[in-house]
Amino acid sequence: TVATAQEKIGLRFSAVFSEQDIRAEMMKRFAEAIGEDFDYQGYYGGTLFKQGTELVALQRGNLEMGNIAPQDMSNQIPAWSVLTSAYLFRDADHLRTFFESDAGKEMTQMVEDQLGVKILGPTYFGSRQVGLNLDKKISTPADMAGVKLRMPGGDAWQFLGSALGANPVPMAYAEVYTGLQTGAIDGQDNPLPNVQNMKFYEVMKQIVLTSHLVGYDLLTISLDAWNKLTPEQQEKVQAAADSAIEWSTAEHLKREEELASFMKEQGLELYKPDVDAFRAHAQKMYLESDLAKDWPDGMVDRINAL
Amino acid sequence: MPLARIGQFLYRRAENVLAILLVVMFLAFMAQIIFRYFLNFPIGWTSELTVITWLWLVLWGAAFVLREDEEIRFDLIYGAVGPGVRRAMTIVFSVVLLVIYLFSYPAVLDYVTFMKVQATAYMKIRFDLLFSIYLFFAAAVIVRYAWLLWGAIRSRNPRRRDPEHAGSSL
Amino acid sequence: MSLADPFALCLVTIIALSLLGLPIGHAMIAGSIAYLYLAGLDMGTAAEQLLNGMYTSYILLAVPLFILSAEIMNTGSMTERLLRFCNTLVGRFRGGLALVNVVQSIIFAGMSGSAIADAAGVGKMMQKMMTHGGRYPASFAAALTAATAVIGPIIPPSIPVVLYALVSDASIGYLFLGGMVPGLLMGLLQMVLVVWRARRRNFPVEDPVPLRQIPGITIRAFPALMMPVVLLGGIYSGFTTPTEAAAIAAAYAFLISALLYRTVTFRSTYQTLLSSARTTASIGMLIAGALVFNYVVTVENIPRTLSAFLQGFDLTPTMFLIIVNILLLVLGCLLEGTTIILIVIPVLIPTAQALGVDLVHFGIVCVVNIMIGLITPPYGLLLFIMTNIGQVSLRALVRDILPFLYAMLASLALITFFPDLVLFLPRMLGYQG
Numbered sequence: 044t045v046a047t048a049q050e051k052i053g054l055r056f057s058a059v060f061s062e063q064d065i066r067a068e069m070m071k072r073f074a075e076a077i078g079e080d081f082d083y084q085g086y087y088g089g090t091l092f093k094q095g096t097e098l099v100a101l102q103r104g105n106l107e108m109g110n111i112a113p114q115d116m117s118n119q120i121p122a123w124s125v126l127t128s129a130y131l132f133r134d135a136d137h138l139r140t141f142f143e144s145d146a147g148k149e150m151t152q153m154v155e156d157q158l159g160v161k162i163l164g165p166t167y168f169g170s171r172q173v174g175l176n177l178d179k180k181i182s183t184p185a186d187m188a189g190v191k192l193r194m195p196g197g198d199a200w201q202f203l204g205s206a207l208g209a210n211p212v213p214m215a216y217a218e219v220y221t222g223l224q225t226g227a228i229d230g231q232d233n234p235l236p237n238v239q240n241m242k243f244y245e246v247m248k249q250i251v252l253t254s255h256l257v258g259y260d261l262l263t264i265s266l267d268a269w270n271k272l273t274p275e276q277q278e279k280v281q282a283a284a285d286s287a288i289e290w291s292t293a294e295h296l297k298r299e300e301e302l303a304s305f306m307k308e309q310g311l312e313l314y315k316p317d318v319d320a321f322r323a324h325a326q327k328m329y330l331e332s333d334l335a336k337d338w339p340d341g342m343v344d345r346i347n348a349l
Numbered sequence: 350m351p352l353a354r355i356g357q358f359l360y361r362r363a364e365n366v367l368a369i370l371l372v373v374m375f376l377a378f379m380a381q382i383i384f385r386y387f388l389n390f391p392i393g394w395t396s397e398l399t400v401i402t403w404l405w406l407v408l409w410g411a412a413f414v415l416r417e418d419e420e421i422r423f424d425l426i427y428g429a430v431g432p433g434v435r436r437a438m439t440i441v442f443s444v445v446l447l448v449i450y451l452f453s454y455p456a457v458l459d460y461v462t463f464m465k466v467q468a469t470a471y472m473k474i475r476f477d478l479l480f481s482i483y484l485f486f487a488a489a490v491i492v493r494y495a496w497l498l499w500g501a502i503r504s505r506n507p508r509r510r511d512p513e514h515a516g517s518s519l
Numbered sequence: 520m521s522l523a524d525p526f527a528l529c530l531v532t533i534i535a536l537s538l539l540g541l542p543i544g545h546a547m548i549a550g551s552i553a554y555l556y557l558a559g560l561d562m563g564t565a566a567e568q569l570l571n572g573m574y575t576s577y578i579l580l581a582v583p584l585f586i587l588s589a590e591i592m593n594t595g596s597m598t599e600r601l602l603r604f605c606n607t608l609v610g611r612f613r614g615g616l617a618l619v620n621v622v623q624s625i626i627f628a629g630m631s632g633s634a635i636a637d638a639a640g641v642g643k644m645m646q647k648m649m650t651h652g653g654r655y656p657a658s659f660a661a662a663l664t665a666a667t668a669v670i671g672p673i674i675p676p677s678i679p680v681v682l683y684a685l686v687s688d689a690s691i692g693y694l695f696l697g698g699m700v701p702g703l704l705m706g707l708l709q710m711v712l713v714v715w716r717a718r719r720r721n722f723p724v725e726d727p728v729p730l731r732q733i734p735g736i737t738i739r740a741f742p743a744l745m746m747p748v749v750l751l752g753g754i755y756s757g758f759t760t761p762t763e764a765a766a767i768a769a770a771y772a773f774l775i776s777a778l779l780y781r782t783v784t785f786r787s788t789y790q791t792l793l794s795s796a797r798t799t800a801s802i803g804m805l806i807a808g809a810l811v812f813n814y815v816v817t818v819e820n821i822p823r824t825l826s827a828f829l830q831g832f833d834l835t836p837t838m839f840l841i842i843v844n845i846l847l848l849v850l851g852c853l854l855e856g857t858t859i860i861l862i863v864i865p866v867l868i869p870t871a872q873a874l875g876v877d878l879v880h881f882g883i884v885c886v887v888n889i890m891i892g893l894i895t896p897p898y899g900l901l902l903f904i905m906t907n908i909g910q911v912s913l914r915a916l917v918r919d920i921l922p923f924l925y926a927m928l929a930s931l932a933l934i935t936f937f938p939d940l941v942l943f944l945p946r947m948l949g950y951q952g
């Protein structure tokens with residue numbers, strides 16, 4: 044039977060990504076797959092809730108679904124900061140394997156218990172790579188010394204900049220292009236799709252494939268909304284999320300490969316540095332820092348072993 | 350009358366706070382620029398401090414410092430009508446505003462206190478404390494409009510605005 | 520949409536409360552809370568949207584800083600020196616003081632982001648000088664002062680441009696550049712008009728400034744003339760973000776007032792700060808109200824619905840811009856411009872984007888519209904201010920301002936049909952649009 048608008052279950056979804064983003068298409072596929080029982084309303088571009096405020100909106104029942112950054116989780120659950128650290132996940136596959144593992148289930152259970160939010164899965168959106176407007180060849184963290192690297196605002200991001208051996212500079216995302224052009228900053232770190240969207244490649248000379256952070260958010264649904272569903276509906280929602288996420292991840296990987304060749308055509312130099320040297324340096328800095336004091340014991344090792 | 354003197358004294362202090370908030374915002378900007386470009390050492394807390402002072406400046410100013418004739422309003426009608434009609438208009442909008450702000454106060458309080466679960470990125474100020482200014486603001490607006498209502502009922506004529514005080518920044 | 524619809528009731532509440540004379544910020548907050556209640560939503564969202572909106576809108580911080588620097592410049596003797604400098608430039612021609620009035624506004628526009636600040640500050644002085652001894656009719660002086668003040672926020676820096684950048688996510692830096700040519704174009708048209716009328720009405724000339732005094736006058740005005748260079752140089756060299764540049768501008772104004780012009784006392788500084796903070800709070804309340812109301816508009820999907828609706832008409836970008844111009848000119852007669860930028864323009868932006876209208880071009884067209892609204896009856900704020908300062912009747916003022924209004928409309932048409940007038944400079948400095 045087809046439910047009328049009144050009987051349908053409302054699912055308001057808010058995210059920062061734009062309506063043209065691959066992930067908006069992912070949500071469209073999700074909405075189609077969950078079918079007639081639901082009234083899905085997607086708000087993109089941060090128009091309904093500002094970036095970083097969606098989690099509280101979920102918790103307070105002002106939103107049913109969101110695409111939440113792991114950093115926002117760690118703001119309320121310090122143990123989660125382990126999942127925001129650099130050189131933790133090797134790639135999108137490793138990320139997915141983790142969230143399906145026991146260790147991953149422990150972490151998502153924490154969110155359910157403490158925040159009342161259910162995680163449907165990790166939405167991969169690209170690995171962060173360092174892009175520079177310098178000629179200098181980078182192979183180890185030592186080569187990054189003194190490089191003014193723009194990082195997003197906030198302690199954790201600035202620390203990540205230092206963990207790469209650079210001199211982190213907080214700067215609004217919208218100002219980065221001019222910053223690179225004028226030399227106010229020497230570089231930025233973003234996934235390749237962002238580099239293309241914002242045309243950063245026009246004002247950069249090289250991309251160091253550090254893959255220092257596997258970028259992902261978490262497709263979530265408030266526990267209140269989840270618990271109102273019948274087991275069949277829950278199964279349908281989870282299955283729809285799984286296949287939409289899988290599609291989106293594959294799209295992003297394909298896009299990253301295309302963009303790597305595109306950037307080369309644009310005359311940029313792309314190369315892999317000594318990633319092991321970067322990983323060793325970064326993990327060491329993290330574990331020695333205050334940031335690691337809340338991390339669950341042995342979590343890094345368990346993730347490394349996966 | 351001592352009560353009026355106390356009121357005057359408190360009003361001056363509220364003005365002091367407002368001016369200080371702007372000075373702090375300005376100095377934080379200076380610190381940010383100096384640290385980034387001259388000492389090549391970026392500090393994140395300055396940009397956090399500037400947005401905090403901006404938020405507080407607006408709500409503090411609107412709650413405790415702005416006079417009625419400084420607020421931006423549509424006064425094509427309000428400015429043209431006679432004192433009697435203006436009184437009636439004041440009574441109507443004050444009642445509506447009071448009902449809505451009083452009725453929604455518990456929900457607003459609930460939101461602000463909920464925000465204790467998060468803290469700012471650099472200075473780790475709990476958001477319930479940071480956002481508490483809204484509670485003061487809403488309470489001050491309620492008191493102010495109760496006072497305006499009382500005055501209008503007691504046949505005090507609302508003042509006409511000085512057009513040079515056009516509250517606009519355009 | 521029936522009257523029982525929460526959104527309709529929200530609109531009715533806001534409009535009714537505003538017409539009754541409640542400050543518009545409160546009217547928008549109250550109407551939005553009413554909506555939340557009627558739609559069965561959490562009323563705490565009003566506070567949530569207001570607080571997070573203010574807290575995350577970093578670029579808005581340029582607003583108090585631009586207000587502050589304009590105030591500092593209005594209080595020091597800087598304006599006096601500037602006027603003397605303008606007089607050496609154009610005073611000797613027929614209608615010299617009227618030309619000074621135009622040039623003064625062009626220079627002031629490079630330092631201040633506000634038309635009101637020009638009219639109520641330097642404008643007051645210009646009015647006095649022009650009408651002293653009956654040299655110019657008071658209504659003409661007032662009309663000219665109002666019309667020239669309008670250039671202020673079109674040439675960078677500009678408070679309305681900052682507000683537009685907030686709602687459109689377009690780059691402030693490129694928007695600032697985009698306003699440069701249109702602003703200068705308007706100034707030029709005003710000068711042509713003044714010269715033409717000066718001939719016909721035989722306006723007086725000023726005594727030419729002796730040649731040997733010119734270097735001294737120029738040197739004394741020089742630091743103030745450097746203000747736009749400091750401001751724009753900071754932004755385009757990448758030394759500062761636009762918001763930081765606003766802080767630098769305020770610091771620069773303060774420093775030259777204190778060190779070179781020596782007009783700064785503790786007391787005057789405090790008064791300047793306080794008065795800027797008051798203006799900030801007042802405009803901030805309007806922004807706050809708009810943030811809350813925009814949540815309602817978003818929940819109701821208004822921008823998307825409008826975009827879909829308008830796309831059904833197969834509009835060309837130019838047709839769309841003409842419609843927007845007419846809409847904004849009409850609204851500009853009725854509403855305060857800040858409200859239009861914060862409430863009406865966000866609803867139009869998705870359509871502009873869908874039609875491929877460049878958002879920097881669109882922004883400048885909108886801002887010029889808003890500025891024209893300041894001198895159109897019945898609700899032109901600059902008209903109110905100048906009737907008061909000049910002690911002239913609204914009728915006489917409107918009669919004398921009409922030629923300037925037509926010139927402004929002609930400029931608006933030019934920049935609407937020739938986007939290159941706006942986009943030429945930004946593109947030269949790397950804009951991709």
Ligand code: NA
Nearest residue numbers: 620624664667
């Ligand atoms: Na002028």
Ligand code: NA
Nearest residue numbers: 628671675676
């Ligand atoms: Na300006």
